[in-house]
Amino acid sequence: KEFNVAILGATGAVGTRMIQQLEQSTIPVKSVKLLASARSAGKVLQFRGQDVTVEETMPDSFNGIDLVLSSAGGSTSKKFLPEAVKRGAVCVDNTSAYRMEKEVPLVIPEVNEKALYNHRGIIANPNCSTIQMVVCLEPIYKQFGLKQVIVSTYQAVSGAGQSALNELMEESQQVLNGEPTDPKILPTKGDKKHYQMAFNLLPQIDVFESDGYYTHEEWKMIHETKKIMLDDMDAKDIKVTATCVRVPIRIAHGESVYFEVADKTATTDQIKTAMADADGVVLQDDTAHQIYPQSIEAEGKRETFVGRVRPDYENEGAFNMWVVSDNLLKGAAWNAVQIAERLVADDLVRVPENPYVG
Ligand code: A2P
Numbered sequence: 001k002e003f004n005v006a007i008l009g010a011t012g013a014v015g016t017r018m019i020q021q022l023e024q025s026t027i028p029v030k031s032v033k034l035l036a037s038a039r040s041a042g043k044v045l046q047f048r049g050q051d052v053t054v055e056e057t058m059p060d061s062f063n064g065i066d067l068v069l070s071s072a073g074g075s076t077s078k079k080f081l082p083e084a085v086k087r088g089a090v091c092v093d094n095t096s097a098y099r100m101e102k103e104v105p106l107v108i109p110e111v112n113e114k115a116l117y118n119h120r121g122i123i124a125n126p127n128c129s130t131i132q133m134v135v136c137l138e139p140i141y142k143q144f145g146l147k148q149v150i151v152s153t154y155q156a157v158s159g160a161g162q163s164a165l166n167e168l169m170e171e172s173q174q175v176l177n178g179e180p181t182d183p184k185i186l187p188t189k190g191d192k193k194h195y196q197m198a199f200n201l202l203p204q205i206d207v208f209e210s211d212g213y214y215t216h217e218e219w220k221m222i223h224e225t226k227k228i229m230l231d232d233m234d235a236k237d238i239k240v241t242a243t244c245v246r247v248p249i250r251i252a253h254g255e256s257v258y259f260e261v262a263d264k265t266a267t268t269d270q271i272k273t274a275m276a277d278a279d280g281v282v283l284q285d286d287t288a289h290q291i292y293p294q295s296i297e298a299e300g301k302r303e304t305f306v307g308r309v310r311p312d313y314e315n316e317g318a319f320n321m322w323v324v325s326d327n328l329l330k331g332a333a334w335n336a337v338q339i340a341e342r343l344v345a346d347d348l349v350r351v352p353e354n355p356y357v358g
């Protein structure tokens with residue numbers, strides 16, 4: 001069987017990578033439809049060497065589509081994915097629109113592929129910073145148990161979309177030229193004030209929660225991790241806390257992850273081996289030769305890189321590590337296409353009789 005695939009948000013930072021990852025995937029593609037807003041209608045992109053004209057998204061855009069890969073913002077997903085499911089298309093959604101609904105599987109194939117079997121039309125792709133952390137923690141959890149995770153992120157600007165990336169480049173040039181900057185997007189489009197990102201760090205990703213303490217990005221890292229690893233967004237079995245910081249780099253998030261395992265006999269070498277043996281994780285840890293993960297080296301790669309794995313000498317059974325991955329690939333487009341590959345392999349590209357669209 002061959003599949004008619006639509007990419008919603010095809011002109012964006014993630015959408016363009018979805019095109020590329022789909023081109024390189026094992027999915028038998030019969031046709032590809034590239035969808036965006038009216039602003040991009042008529043723009044010509046390519047799929048496997050063929051020109052494809054971008055179309056404005058309408059409910060009927062999904063007629064005859066089998067599979068949708070979507071990354072056009074949460075409100076666009078809420079508006080169009082029910083229309084797609086109604087027309088028989090299975091949707092892999094990269095936005096946060098449906099992630100916390102219990103009827104919607106939130107999937108990292110290396111961790112909880114089995115959750116795909118219960119899908120009811122929409123499958124959610126987790127947040128980028130969650131994916132790269134959980135893909136490393138899962139093999140540790142399986143072998144040694146996990147009690148607590150404390151993460152601090154160093155997140156690339158492309159996570160905030162193509163327009164934010166353009167803003168960083170423009171500001172950087174302005175600063176180098178000695179000109180004033182005029183921030184309009186970062187730290188987040190959704191908040192009132194905007195700050196310079198070039199040569200700066202911003203401890204705000206997404207808007208603040210109603211408690212006045214945590215950002216929504218931090219909230220997502222905590223609750224998505226629990227939903228993926230423990231199948232319950234509020235589970236207490238693993239304690240998780242996060243600080244999310246935007247750094248002035250283009251692509252690939254870095255994360256300092258501190259974790260405490262249940263099995264106090266676990267050694268640093270065993271922790272390293274558990275991750276080195278895990279699918280999708282590459283251990284880059286040789287301090288004698290200054291080998292550790294770097295953002296510019298992770299860019300364009302599908303894997304998650306881990307290094308600087310070391311014991312906390314003050315706390316038995318606790319460790320630190322440094323995790324880097326391309327936020328647009330494993331953090332978004334590749335994880336989504338990987339989910340689609342598994343759906344195809346397991347004959348799950350069909351909407352069941354009880355679809356769930358929110
Ligand atoms: P467009 O290029 O027409 O604005 P990014 O995450 O890089 O900001 O990209 C967002 C993607 O979502 C783009 O492809 C953008 O299309 C698309 N998009 C934004 N709003 C809508 C909408 N209302 N309907 C369809 N696509 C949208």
Ligand code: 11C
Nearest residue numbers: 094096127128155159160
């Ligand atoms: C960022 N992690 O770096 C965000 C982007 O929930 O899919 C992804 C937001 C999401 O800004």
